[in-house]
Amino acid sequence: MVVGDHGQVVYRAAFGWRSSGGAREPLRADDIFDLASLTKVIATTTATMQLVEQGRLELDRPVADYWPAFAANGKAAITVRQLLTHTSGLPPDLDLSTAWSGQQSGLDRAARIRPLGAPGTRFLYSDVNFIVLGALVEKVTGEPLDGYARRRIFEPLAMADTAFRPPRGSLARVVATDREEGELRWGEVQDPTAHRMDGVAGHAGLFSTGDDLARFVRMLLGHGELDGARVLAPETVALMTSPQALPGGFRRGLGWDMTSPYSTAFDAAFGPASFGHTGYTGCSLWIDPGSGRFLIILTSRLDPDGHGDAKALRVSLAQLVGPAAGPPGVVRVSGGPR
Numbered sequence: 398m399v400v401g402d403h404g405q406v407v408y409r410a411a412f413g414w415r416s417s418g419g420a421r422e423p424l425r426a427d428d429i430f431d432l433a434s435l436t437k438v439i440a441t442t443t444a445t446m447q448l449v450e451q452g453r454l455e456l457d458r459p460v461a462d463y464w465p466a467f468a469a470n471g472k473a474a475i476t477v478r479q480l481l482t483h484t485s486g487l488p489p490d491l492d493l494s495t496a497w498s499g500q501q502s503g504l505d506r507a508a509r510i511r512p513l514g515a516p517g518t519r520f521l522y523s524d525v526n527f528i529v530l531g532a533l534v535e536k537v538t539g540e541p542l543d544g545y546a547r548r549r550i551f552e553p554l555a556m557a558d559t560a561f562r563p564p565r566g567s568l569a570r571v572v573a574t575d576r577e578e579g580e581l582r583w584g585e586v587q588d589p590t591a592h593r594m595d596g597v598a599g600h601a602g603l604f605s606t607g608d609d610l611a612r613f614v615r616m617l618l619g620h621g622e623l624d625g626a627r628v629l630a631p632e633t634v635a636l637m638t639s640p641q642a643l644p645g646g647f648r649r650g651l652g653w654d655m656t657s658p659y660s661t662a663f664d665a666a667f668g669p670a671s672f673g674h675t676g677y678t679g680c681s682l683w684i685d686p687g688s689g690r691f692l693i694i695l696t697s698r699l700d701p702d703g704h705g706d707a708k709a710l711r712v713s714l715a716q717l718v719g720p721a722a723g724p725p726g727v728v729r730v731s732g733g734p735r
Contacts, residue, residue: 399607404618404689416573417701430695433676436603440546442652466508480526481651486512503594524600531599553626556609575699662711666719679707
């Protein structure tokens with residue numbers, strides 16, 4: 398876990414083990430985790446908003462204007478904003494009931510998929526929304542999502558351990574995720590759809606460390622800039638993290654969560670101006686821009702049997718760290734196993 402206050406890291410520590418099987422190696426604070434749906438906000442939302450800022454994408458323009466094949470089966474009216482806010486009407490995931498593989502196969506299925514309802518009528522969290530956004534990044538820039546994110550987000554922010562498909566030189570620090578056919582999975586994305594899409598998709602596939610995520614959060618708290626590197630304009634950060642009007646009484650920014658069924662561990666503890674996101678592997682981050690306080694939790698809850706639960710941990714830590722809990726108290730920065 399990494400805790401920040403007034404935009405600076407004040408607590409950094411690791412607990413437990415890198416894996417449940419084999420040699421019991423203590424987890425270290427610089428180990429690398431499968432971020433699952435944190436991919437949506439760290440890579441895909443940031444890339445999308447950079448393109449909005451540049452005028453290469455428009456939030457209220459139909460997705461089909463940029464990707465004509467996406468208009469199939471009643472999707473011609475879905476906008477970029479509706480993808481970012483999960484109000485597109487698209488189903489939660491691609492069909493995995495039949496065998497398919499390859500990134501292009503996934504995108505072809507996303508282009509053909511049928512919505513479950515009219516756009517703008519309800520909030521329905523959907524990985525497909527961000528698979529499509531990842532495709533838009535590639536179609537508008539001519540670069541694959543992983544290459545674009547590395548060049549325009551990770552490298553400028555010196556996020557050296559953040560990548561889709563971790564390089565072989567980093568595998569010794571990657572935390573085991575779950576078991577696949579009886580073998581511990583190391584360094585390959587756990588999400589079944591992203592796995593079929595060769596590990597690079599707009600909704601999942603990113604790996605990172607607490608240290609790198611803290612740099613990303615500090616960039617947001619710095620209104621789009623960190624250590625002289627500007628990734629987003631201040632106006633873009635403000636827009637991205639402002640509540641959008643959603644059906645059902647939910648509050649979300651563009652890409653970012655605020656008040657929804659996925660944020661209950663954090664929104665009450667951190668207050669109404671806070672925002673963040675969670676991931677299926679047990680990872681999460683939450684940010685309060687008013688106090689500059691943030692909480693990053695990286696876990697591998699699916700190792701070994703796929704049934705671990707990080708919810709109680711999230712609630713406890715949010716209540717300890719969130720602004721509503723008062724000052725963070727005695728703080729410690731530690732890089733070793735705890």
